[in-house]
Amino acid sequence: MSTAAQTTEDTNIERIPFESLGGADHGWLRARHHFSFANYHDPNRTGHGPLLVWNDDEVQRGAGFPMHPHHDMEIITYVREGAITHGDHLGNSGRTEAGDVQVMSAGTGIKHSEMNREDGRSTLFHIWIRPHTLGVTPRWEQRQFPKEARDGRFIALASGRQADLDGGALLIHQDAAVLGASLMAGQTTDYRIGAGRQGYMVVSRGKVTVNGVALCLRDGAVIRDTRSLSITADEPAELVLADLPV
Template identity: 40%
Template sequence: MLTLRPAQERGHAEFGWLSARHSFSFGHYFDPRFTGFSDLLVINDDRIAPGGGFPMHGHRDMEIITWVLEGELEHQDSMGHRARIVPGEVQYMRAGSGVRHSEYNASAQHSLRLLQIWIQPQTLGLSPTYQQIAFSAEELHNRLHCIAAPHPAPRHVTLAQDAYLYAGRFEAGAAWQHTFVAGRCAYLQLARGELLVNGIAMQEGDGLFIEQETRLDLLAEHTAEVLLFDLRHVPQ
């Protein structure tokens, strides 16, 4: 069963320096139909003006993933990390027992666009951790590449939840097939471009709820950037 979540129906917040689209309830946006899916709680599509950003603030017991689409993000946290994140890199922060961080557009001239993702951890009160991994253009080209998983490996970040995250960039006409273990569910976020998924047409910003499916057939109608969340089935 595939259910489309059209981009234009997402929540919207406008603060001048920030224009945000919320796939799930967040902040002042609340829709009882969209309060998360399995352990996936937040996908925010944020556009941050030059010099703008979030000052130091705190989180607890959340798996936080950032995927930059355009521009450069400047990060600082209470664990002592200072970093810049650019397209093709995944940033992961386990908030655990508590962490504070700030996020700013590193440029005074160019806008920043990113997807910020929150996943509910399996265990509360874990020690905070930070990971950042850069992927080559070849790793992401015309395929879905695992960038986050619940088991440690050198080429993805390690989540404290039974969840997998795949990312890919497709050129027009490229096709890819993805299979699932029976009993899993998934959510696909089309970050950019146009895509056919099992015959369903998706536009930039659309999401797709995936239940009781064992295979996805992806066909990029134009260049496309895709995130796919492979999740455990949690009765709603």
């Protein structure tokens, strides 16, 4: 896998170019994998702390993931374009639109489907985080997040941290957070990772420079040993960041 890294005294950002990602084309689904998944395996890319999966999926109209099981995993879906319609054996159902998020705690076991009922394709990030507690009661939640709330700053979309939950984030069973931000061209925002933490960020839209490292559309960035991030949008941009324990 080809990557580009830059290291300074306070920065260790490793760029993961989109074109270097593993993937599969099933016709109804075009998937790119930031980490090893299904038939794609890279021994150097098997996760980042409790973050095990970050799939960049394009689901064609009328298609999707039919009913299938999971257990003991926190599964966060961030919709980039279109919408996805959820159903599960617990009786939950709902439609999550672009920019919004759904969370499923698989826990002791859940069967679910994720379908594209829209007129065109839907694109999304599937993010899997290992929980800190096994065997929790399975659950599903979906929430709309006001787009203006993330203008120029990161807001927590899903989190296991009480302050984020008090601010409206969806619950996950891990000391981690998935955050979103939108930036205008030329705009800069800062984010503090903090001691004993690490991160993974993906550019959902546009281009940005993070602590001097240029990231293009759908690139990933591994963040290690870095106390804070300074992010400038080279063009209108949308970012998704996982803040993780080491």
